[in-house]
Amino acid sequence: MRILFIHDNFPAQFGVLGMWLARQGWDVTFATNAEKAAAPGIRVLRYGPHRAPSKETHPYAQVMEKAAINAQGFARAALKAREAGYAPDIIVAHSGWGAGMFARDMFPEAAFVSYCEWWYSWPGADVLYLNEMNGEPPPESLESPMLERARNTPIAMDLTAADATLCPTRFQAAQFPPRLRPLLTVRHDGIDTEYHAPDTADRVSTLDGLVATDAPVVTYATRGMEPHRGFPAFMASLPAVLAADPRTVVVIAGENRVAYGGRSQRAVDWKEKALRENDIDPARVHFVGRLERPLYRRLLRRSNAHVYLTVPFVLSWSMLEAMSFACPLVLSDTEPVREFAGPEHATLVRMNDPATISAGILATLGEPTAAALRGRAAREVITADYSIAKLWPEKARLFADLVDARG
Known part of the structure; x- marks a missing residue:
């Protein structure tokens, strides 16, 4: 079976799946705009734009031109x-x-699968939530609805050409117009539950001396x-968390x-902004940047309370990976989160309320046995339904x- 993946980035959603298919004997090619794309068993086909979009193009058509x-x-x-x-x-x-968009024209005999993450609308679920969270009225705009609708043009073209369409979550699929939803097959990308697994040896890790064993x-x-992932509210919750126990340490991974x-x-x-507005001890709050996968794994295995917050938007892989690690979890009580985790799996908090977030963190730290039970239940969700071994x-x-259906 010869399969061609197309994605501007690499490995993105398709790279590890492609490597697995190659190990099963498939002939795998990955077309990408990424310059350093390479992986065992995968042939790389590079493409790129020959010019930038014209500044003279009508604003409503700029997304389509690009x-x-x-x-x-x-x-x-x-x-x-x-x-x-x-x-x-x-x-x-x-x-x-x-x-x-033109893959079907290049290879008309091939089956074509469109992978869709989001359908743009105005105001979007994420924008409405942020406005409500900040006590602001719903945004009003004459032009924004047209600009957002125009962003869907390339997606719509793929949908009309596709033999099947994949969407990672039910929440993301629900953002599509009702007439299009029957075209979508909801399948998550999958989590490697063997790699993203708890390890008792790492539970006492010092993370190379960054934290004490206790x-x-x-x-x-x-x-x-960023606000979409609740960073301002998380940072505002930390003074109360740090004041409750002088041993507590916070480790933040990611890019500024x-x-x-x-x-x-x-x-x-x-x-x-967060460091300026909140009284945070820099000796106890560590920003470690973007971590390579082995260091990221060590960090989450060591976590006593892992916080993931999101507005109603595309769910991060990191939340499901944290569930797979059986982390004691503090999660935003928002729709994309509730698709995968409830009170039996995590402490759910209001992400617009730093006091609620800090209370959730302290409750998780203060009841380690109950938190560990919820963490194990969260891992069972991932191993049962979202493991790559299944998906x-x-x-x-x-x-x-x-x-086969195309003959």
């Missing part, structure tokens, strides 16, 4: 591969940036430090950047069935 230029870059690379004899049986493309360790780990949100959010240095074979069968 997507079309990206799609043209893929089409040029695919044409060379096709002329060299390459012909995939199935194509799986991340929809949104446009690279897969220190209660509070952890926070997402891509960026905004991965999600509009221009107004990206203009703020949320880390600097990857299911996806392989789905892909093979689509190829």
Whole structure:
């Protein structure tokens, strides 16, 4: 079976699945805009835009122009591969940036799977939540609804061409218009539950001398430090947590950047703002940056209270990985979280209330036996329903069935 993945980034959602398929005997190619893409068993096909979008393009059409230029870059690379004899049986493309828009035209005999993460609307669930959280009225705009609707154009093109469409969670699928939801198959990317597993030896780790063996360790780990992931409220909760026990240490992994949100959010240095506004002892709150996977694993295995907060938006893999580690969890009581975890798995808190977050952290630290039981229950959810051992074979069968259906 010859499978072609298309994604601007690497390995992203498809890389590890591709390596697994290669080990099963599949012929795997990964088309990407990433310069340093490489993985065992995967052939890399590189594409890229030949120019930037024109500044003269109408604002409503700029997203589409950028997507079309990206799609043209893929089409040029695919044409060379096709002329060299390459012909995939199935194509799986991340929809949104446009690279897969012309994949069906390049390889008309292949089955085509669109991978969709989000349908844009105005105001979005995340924007409404942030406004409500900050006590602000719903945003009003004449132009924003049109700009957001236009962002869906590349996604809609992929949907109309697809033999099947994958969406990672029920919450994300619910953001699509009702007429489109029947086209979506909800399948998570999967968690490697063997790698992301608890280890009692790491429970007493000092993290290379960063913490004492008996220190209660509070952890926070997402891509960026931003309102979408509750960073300001988390930081505001820490003075009360640190004051309750002089041994407590906080370790924050991630980069000081905004991965999600509009221009107004990206203009703020949320880390600097939080440190300026909150009385936080720098000797007990450690920012360790973006961690390589083995260090990230050690950190979460050591955690006595792992905090994950999110507005109603795309759920981070990190939350499900923390569940797989059986971390004692403090989670935002928001819809994407509740799809996977309830009170029996975690302490749920209001992410707009730092006092509630600090109370949840302290309750988790103060009742380690109960917290550990909830952590084990959280891991059981992941091992039962979201393990790659279950989901990857299911996806392989789905892909093979689509190829068979096309004859």
